[in-house]
Amino acid sequence: QVQLQESGPGLVKPSETLSLTCTVSGGSISSHYWSWIRQPPGKGLEWIGYMYYRGSANYNPSLKSRVTISLDTSRNQFSLKLTSVTGADTAVYYCAREMYHDVSIGSTLDYWGQGVLVTVSS
Amino acid sequence: DVQMTQSPSSLSASVGDRVTISCRASQTINHYLNWFQQKPGKAPKLLIYATSNVQSGVPSRFSGSGSGTDFSLTISSLQAEDFATYYCQQTYSTPRSFGQGTRVDIK
DSSP states (O other), X not given: OOEEEEESOSEEOTTSOEEEEEEEESSOSXXXXXXXXXXXXXXXXXXXXXXXXXXXXXXXXXXXXXXXXXXXXXXXXXXXXXXXXXXXXXXXXXXXXXXXXXXXXXXXXXXXXXXXXXXXXX | OOOEEEEOSEEEEOTTOOEEEEEEESSOOTTOEEEEEEOTTSOOEEEEETTTEEOTTSOTTXXXXXXXXXXXXXXXXXXXXXXXXXXXXXXXXXXXXXXXXXXXXXX
């Protein structure tokens, strides 16, 4: 059973960099797409981006200038960095695995972490 | 970018009711549409993938249909554990996008 667990500071100051790590157990990150999704309090889900295990990343254009997702295959982890944060970046951040099945199914976000609340405040 | 619009934003229903939630894409996404259920304080859970395929372990009262730009999720007989927020998501293109969610609560 694949499990994902987010970790990182729960409080970040405005203008600083938000850094989170997702540790994957029960499976290797050397396959599939590794994603970050966030949810502001009381609001809906926003896709941040993903990193393909072969090294190509795809980001939401609304965040692209500030976001970096990277993989550490030696630790079976992947990470999120979001620079120049403001209060609008306060959210629960989820890591998740996106699996591509085939052309008849497409992709699914089939495993998720429990989420971590990050608050941006001075 | 593909915009996803769900309706209604919320609904009240009773146990045993048949419930249908709609999701519309701003352009064709073929059948690459997934549905998630989210309960308070929990991560979303995959219910339906590729429009109409029920994820393993999900009760058969959940079903999905549609194609192109218009999709729906139906719960045939609402149970107490189904009160939650439901999201559609397209995986036809990047950036991936979700609907704004439909909250289902008790009448």
